[in-house]
Each structure stands twice: as structure tokens, then as C-alpha cells.
Amino acid sequence: MTLDTKREIVAVGASAGGVQALISMAGMLPRDFPVAVVVVLHFSGGAKSALAGILDRAGALRARPAENGEPIEPGVIYVASTDRHLIIDDRTAYLTDGPTESGHRPSINALFRSVALDYGPAAIGLLLSGVLDDGVAGLAAIRSQGGVTAVQDPADCIFPAMPTNAIHAGVVDHVIPLPELGAALSKLAAEQVGQRQAQPDANLELENRIARGAKFAVDFDADKVGQPAGFSCPDCGGTLMTLSRGSFRCRIGHGWTAEALLKAQDVEVESALWVALRSLDEKAKLSETLADRAGAAGALGQRYAASAKEARHAAQVLRDHLSQVHERPPEAVSE
The missing domain is CATH 3.40.50.180 (Methylesterase CheB, C-terminal domain)
Known part of the structure; x- marks a missing residue:
């Protein structure tokens, strides 16, 4: 050479x-x-x-x-x-x-x-x-x-x-x-x-063209990028395609590595859990209010009270889980 x-x-x-x-x-x-x-x-x-x-x-x-x-x-x-x-x-x-x-x-x-x-x-x-x-x-x-x-x-x-x-x-x-x-x-x-000896790489050139494109004007055939990965893009919710290098692209062009996708899914899951916790707290509060109005002795009041107790228990289990996650050492959840 x-x-x-x-x-x-x-x-x-x-x-x-x-x-x-x-x-x-x-x-x-x-x-x-x-x-x-x-x-x-x-x-x-x-x-x-x-x-x-x-x-x-x-x-x-x-x-x-x-x-x-x-x-x-x-x-x-x-x-x-x-x-x-x-x-x-x-x-x-x-x-x-x-x-x-x-x-x-x-x-x-x-x-x-x-x-x-x-x-x-x-x-x-x-x-x-x-x-x-x-x-x-x-x-x-x-x-x-x-x-x-x-x-x-x-x-x-x-x-x-x-x-x-x-x-x-x-x-x-x-x-x-x-x-x-x-x-x-x-x-x-x-x-x-x-001098350069490498053969042209179609996937490398395609990904480079996507990065050079405008945010909302990426022109490429997503179906030719790879097979559907079975995952959704955290940025837009679209279907992700698996690339030959083990990374992913959606139809909009958002790119993800495996580790970054896993981290983004962790964030999505935690966000959904916080929404669930808020909903359980609100359900318990509403059920308690309705139980007070219906009266504790009646069947309707007892049903509302049972609903409040169930929601409070579920919320506490979820709150305990989220607390344990946030008490882990930073390296256990950041990489």
C-alpha cells in the first residue's frame, strides 16, 4: 500500500x-x-x-x-x-x-x-x-x-x-x-x-444524508432501511427499523442506539409510573369523598370506601417502588 x-x-x-x-x-x-x-x-x-x-x-x-x-x-x-x-x-x-x-x-x-x-x-x-x-x-x-x-x-x-x-x-x-x-x-x-480502500457503504451514506436533511423534510424509504424492530421511537412514537449496525431509525429519521433507546424507555416507564401514582391518589381521594357523602353504613358508602382503600394500597406499593429506584447509587441508573 x-x-x-x-x-x-x-x-x-x-x-x-x-x-x-x-x-x-x-x-x-x-x-x-x-x-x-x-x-x-x-x-x-x-x-x-x-x-x-x-x-x-x-x-x-x-x-x-x-x-x-x-x-x-x-x-x-x-x-x-x-x-x-x-x-x-x-x-x-x-x-x-x-x-x-x-x-x-x-x-x-x-x-x-x-x-x-x-x-x-x-x-x-x-x-x-x-x-x-x-x-x-x-x-x-x-x-x-x-x-x-x-x-x-x-x-x-x-x-x-x-x-x-x-x-x-x-x-x-x-x-x-x-x-x-x-x-x-x-x-x-x-x-x-x-489511499481509501473501503467499498461504498450504502447504510453509512444513507444515515449521513438523513443527518444533512431538514428537520421535517427527510426523504428516504424507511422500509428499505431495515426490518421493523417492534419498538416505538421515543421522539415521535413512530415505528423503529433495525439497521445493520444494531441501531435504529424511525420513518421520520430519528436515530437511536440500543443503549440510548433503553435509557429513553426507562424515562418513559418512570413517567408513566408517576402518572399512575397521581391517578391512584386522585382516585382514592374521590372515592373517600363519595364514601363520606353516601354514609359509611350503606352499601354504596362501603363500596366507595373499599375502592379508596384499594387505591391507597396500590399507590403506596408504587410509591415505595419509585422511592427505591431513586435511592440507588447514580451509576446504577445512569448508564
């Missing part, structure tokens, strides 16, 4: 605990770092991100929010904006409002897929601290197109689930302790690599 291609980009994904890791990374990269850095941090939609300014002050490289239609240049850190996917195409940044992925926009996987398709072997994918399995499919995409992949050492992470899941999935080439991140990235960035 002829080594005639240089590394051109580092795509970085992080979520919970990732700000500290990103600051450390930015502080370690030298002023003459030869490739571009593009960053997605999962955060709550609607909140304006100050991450670009924080990273700009953290080290020698310029850092700024990525702008739509902006050419990607070496030696600059580009940060995804709030509520927009950051997609790279033809060495140019695009900000899109395509469907959310695992409830996120911007999405780590959306960025990583686009970098895989655009840069191939010239790409480096890096996953930092975070929960669930966000970014794992994206690292797999970068690797499938000849790029190199790395994760922060889980032992250094505030939340190690993302790097750990990537390691378990077998999509990681390098596990890097946080203090060595700058030197390791500089070494990888200086490597020369071969």
Missing part, C-alpha cells in the same frame, strides 16, 4: 464529564498542530454553548464555533453549535437541523459518519468521557473507511461508559491516558497513510 495521504482531521466526541477532558486536550495541542479538530459535545438543546471560547482560552490553537459553509482549515478547533448537527462534506462544515440521534442534536455519530465518508484514512476519531454508547457507531464508521480510532482511557474518565462501550465493541485502535493525549494526537496527526 502506497503511503501518500496525510492525516487531515481529528473528530472528537464527548458528553458527561467531557468538558474537562476537552480543556485538557486543547491545552496540550501545540501551536503547529498540523490537522483540523472538530468537536461535538452533547448538551441540552436550547442552551447557548460557551465551549468554543473556553477551548480558545485553554491552549495555543484557535477555537471557534463552526459556521455553515466554512472551509475546514488545519490548526483550528471547530465546535458544533447548539441544536445543529455538524456535518463535514468536501472539507467544508455544514450546520443542519436533521433529525435528532439518541435525542441529541448535535450528534457525535452524525459528525463521525460524515468525517469517515469525507476523509477516509485521513481521519482520526477520538471519544472522550461520556455516558451510554454515543459515538461508538461513529468510531466504527471511521475505522471502516480506513481511519484510526482512539478513546480516552476509561480510568481517567469522570463517566467512562462511552470509551468502555467502544472498547467492548472492538472499534478502538488506541486507548490513551488523558495526560498523554496531546503527544498521542500529535504522533497520529504526523502519520502518512494509504
Whole structure:
């Protein structure tokens, strides 16, 4: 294989605990770092991100929010904006409002897929601290197109689930302790690599096209994506289709990884249980009121009183269960 291609980009994904890791990374990269850095941090939609300014002050490289239609240049850190996917195409940044992925926009996987398709072997994918399995499919995409992949050492992470899941999935080439991140990235960035050898990937290209589309104007044939999974999309309630990579898409285009879907279902179940608890309390109160009006000695009053007792008992059982869930250690319910 002829080594005639240089590394051109580092795509970085992080979520919970990732700000500290990103600051450390930015502080370690030298002023003459030869490739571009593009960053997605999962955060709550609607909140304006100050991450670009924080990273700009953290080290020698310029850092700024990525702008739509902006050419990607070496030696600059580009940060995804709030509520927009950051997609790279033809060495140019695009900000899109395509469907959310695992409830996120911007999405780590959306960025990583686009970098895989655009840069191939010239790409480096890096996953930092975070929960669930966000970014794992994206690292797999970068690797499938000849790029190199790395994760922060889980032992250094505030939340190690993302790097750990990537390691378990077998999509990681390098596990890097946080203090060595700058030197390791500089070494990888200086490597020369071969030309793209990977075959076109129809599913990868389709998912990239979905992320590039408008929020309500995604044009694809959901029936050709995969078989119905038997699950509903937490975002829109539509039928989810199983993709070949073990992730899911609905007809609207919302994407879910297995871990994120399970977490979203946990939230839905808990929400439904709280609604049930409120309904039982209200039923008990109404039954008690009707029993008082009917009189305790009569058959009707006794029926209302029995209904109130049954509702109170069911509510207490449910309340005890919910209390036990919330008393568990955070790690038992967050990942």
C-alpha cells in the first residue's frame, strides 16, 4: 500500500464529564498542530454553548464555533453549535437541523459518519468521557473507511461508559491516558497513510444524508432501511427499523442506539409510573369523598370506601417502588 495521504482531521466526541477532558486536550495541542479538530459535545438543546471560547482560552490553537459553509482549515478547533448537527462534506462544515440521534442534536455519530465518508484514512476519531454508547457507531464508521480510532482511557474518565462501550465493541485502535493525549494526537496527526480502500457503504451514506436533511423534510424509504424492530421511537412514537449496525431509525429519521433507546424507555416507564401514582391518589381521594357523602353504613358508602382503600394500597406499593429506584447509587441508573 502506497503511503501518500496525510492525516487531515481529528473528530472528537464527548458528553458527561467531557468538558474537562476537552480543556485538557486543547491545552496540550501545540501551536503547529498540523490537522483540523472538530468537536461535538452533547448538551441540552436550547442552551447557548460557551465551549468554543473556553477551548480558545485553554491552549495555543484557535477555537471557534463552526459556521455553515466554512472551509475546514488545519490548526483550528471547530465546535458544533447548539441544536445543529455538524456535518463535514468536501472539507467544508455544514450546520443542519436533521433529525435528532439518541435525542441529541448535535450528534457525535452524525459528525463521525460524515468525517469517515469525507476523509477516509485521513481521519482520526477520538471519544472522550461520556455516558451510554454515543459515538461508538461513529468510531466504527471511521475505522471502516480506513481511519484510526482512539478513546480516552476509561480510568481517567469522570463517566467512562462511552470509551468502555467502544472498547467492548472492538472499534478502538488506541486507548490513551488523558495526560498523554496531546503527544498521542500529535504522533497520529504526523502519520502518512494509504489511499481509501473501503467499498461504498450504502447504510453509512444513507444515515449521513438523513443527518444533512431538514428537520421535517427527510426523504428516504424507511422500509428499505431495515426490518421493523417492534419498538416505538421515543421522539415521535413512530415505528423503529433495525439497521445493520444494531441501531435504529424511525420513518421520520430519528436515530437511536440500543443503549440510548433503553435509557429513553426507562424515562418513559418512570413517567408513566408517576402518572399512575397521581391517578391512584386522585382516585382514592374521590372515592373517600363519595364514601363520606353516601354514609359509611350503606352499601354504596362501603363500596366507595373499599375502592379508596384499594387505591391507597396500590399507590403506596408504587410509591415505595419509585422511592427505591431513586435511592440507588447514580451509576446504577445512569448508564
